[in-house]
Amino acid sequence: MGQAAEVIVEQLVLALVGLSAGAAVAGGLFSFIVELGVIADFADRTHTGDKLLFYETCVALGGIIGNIVFLFYSFAPNAVSFASASFASGAVQVLFGIFAGIFVGCWSMALAEILNVFPIFMRRARIVRYASVFVIGAAIGKGLGAGLFFLKGW
Amino acid sequence: MASGKTLYIKGDRDVEVTKPDVTLADLLSMECSDQSLLPKLKTMKILKFKKTGNQRCVISVLKIIACIHGQYPDMEVQNLGETDMIVTYEDQKTPSYAWHLTKTAFVTAVTFCGAAFSIMAFNNDVDVTQLFDQIYHLVTGNKPGGITILEIAYSAGLMIGILIFFNHFGKRRFTVDPTPMEVQMRVYENDIQTTLIENAARKEKEIDVGKGGGIHGTGG
Numbered sequence: 001m002g003q004a005a006e007v008i009v010e011q012l013v014l015a016l017v018g019l020s021a022g023a024a025v026a027g028g029l030f031s032f033i034v035e036l037g038v039i040a041d042f043a044d045r046t047h048t049g050d051k052l053l054f055y056e057t058c059v060a061l062g063g064i065i066g067n068i069v070f071l072f073y074s075f076a077p078n079a080v081s082f083a084s085a086s087f088a089s090g091a092v093q094v095l096f097g098i099f100a101g102i103f104v105g106c107w108s109m110a111l112a113e114i115l116n117v118f119p120i121f122m123r124r125a126r127i128v129r130y131a132s133v134f135v136i137g138a139a140i141g142k143g144l145g146a147g148l149f150f151l152k153g154w
Numbered sequence: 155m156a157s158g159k160t161l162y163i164k165g166d167r168d169v170e171v172t173k174p175d176v177t178l179a180d181l182l183s184m185e186c187s188d189q190s191l192l193p194k195l196k197t198m199k200i201l202k203f204k205k206t207g208n209q210r211c212v213i214s215v216l217k218i219i220a221c222i223h224g225q226y227p228d229m230e231v232q233n234l235g236e237t238d239m240i241v242t243y244e245d246q247k248t249p250s251y252a253w254h255l256t257k258t259a260f261v262t263a264v265t266f267c268g269a270a271f272s273i274m275a276f277n278n279d280v281d282v283t284q285l286f287d288q289i290y291h292l293v294t295g296n297k298p299g300g301i302t303i304l305e306i307a308y309s310a311g312l313m314i315g316i317l318i319f320f321n322h323f324g325k326r327r328f329t330v331d332p333t334p335m336e337v338q339m340r341v342y343e344n345d346i347q348t349t350l351i352e353n354a355a356r357k358e359k360e361i362d363v364g365k366g367g368g369i370h371g372t373g374g
Contacts, residue, residue, distance in 0.1 A: 013293050014293055014302065014307065017307070018303065018306070019308070019311035020311060021308055022307065023312070023314055024315070025276070025308075025311075025312060026312045026314070026315025026316045027315050027319055030319050030320070035338065037338050039261075039265055039335060039338075042264065042265070044339065046257040047254075048257055048261060052336060052339055053324075053333065054262070056333055057322075058269070059266070059268075059316075060316045062267065062270040063269045063272070064309075064316060066269060066270025067273045069274070070273070070277050070278070071309060072305065072309075100268055100270070102268070103264050103269075104268065104272075
């Protein structure tokens with residue numbers, strides 16, 4: 001086998017590995033997002049169920065673009081640095097932070113909900129009232145935890 | 155039955171009304187062996203909401219049958235639909251189109267940024283970059299310099315996987331099946347409805363026969 005042929009085979013193997021890895025990750029991660037019902041919940045709460053297909057497209061686009069940014073950003077020549085303290089970069093950071101934070105917050109609580117954490121605990125501890133106190137406690141705890149995490153640079 | 159009149163009724167589990175006076179036709183679709191009775195049956199009042207605010211009540215189909223029997227004692231009623239119905243009274247005023255757009259834009263931003271963040275967090279968590287370096291080294295024996303075919307193929311594969319999973323892009327559907335999120339939305343609605351009905355039954359707020367209740371909807 002010649003040098004060129006060997007390189008081609010190698011590249012083909014890599015391409016196959018990458019393609020299958022991507023498809024598998026997409027199936028896993030996005031069924032995880034959808035099956036927890038966060039977005040259906042958003043659509044229901046805001047009474048915008050008619051835009052559900054559009055929301056799905058947004059999730060798909062977010063996943064695709066986020067992945068591309070993650071993988072290729074550091075390779076981009078003369079990458080626009082968001083570290084510079086321009087107003088635009090600040091705005092992007094604040095907006096992305098807020099929206100991603102809301103999503104992750106809903107997501108983590110949806111995970112707790114789907115695993116029946118609250119009902120089981122409340123049943124075991126024989127608590128019948130003040131469920132809202134636990135919800136507020138969980139929210140404040142998560143917020144403080146995230147703050148501590150970033151503050152300490154863990 | 156002596157008279158031989160049979161009324162078939164079929165209702166949905168979740169009904170929204172905009173008028174405070176709820177008639178049978180608002181809740182049910184009906185078919186009667188005696189067609190001449192239908193117009194009267196359809197306009198029969200079954201519930202009355204207070205004029206202001208959004209209200210909701212759960213009514214048992216038994217109560218509806220009892221009301222029909224109150225006027226037509228020898229009517230045979232066959233229920234082909236749900237046994238408990240959630241009736242929601244919504245005030246007429248619909249929120250403005252701008253508000254609707256604002257909410258849609260908000261959810262759009264959250265879902266987009268959230269999905270982008272999730273995939274980046276996942277890639278970061280499992281250290282995709284290093285894993286790709288290792289695979290590249292395994293296959294070619296060299297250290298990768300810059301972007302390799304692996305990253306490009308992974309991005310393409312991810313895109314294909316997402317589109318296959320969601321079964322559509324924009325308005326273009328790939329198959330006739332509902333998308334996973336549409337299924338999830340119905341599951342969510344179903345859960346909410348079941349909860350509402352069971353809550354009402356447990357608190358004995360359901361409008362049913364033999365519980366007083368009357369035909370006046372209670373709020374809440």
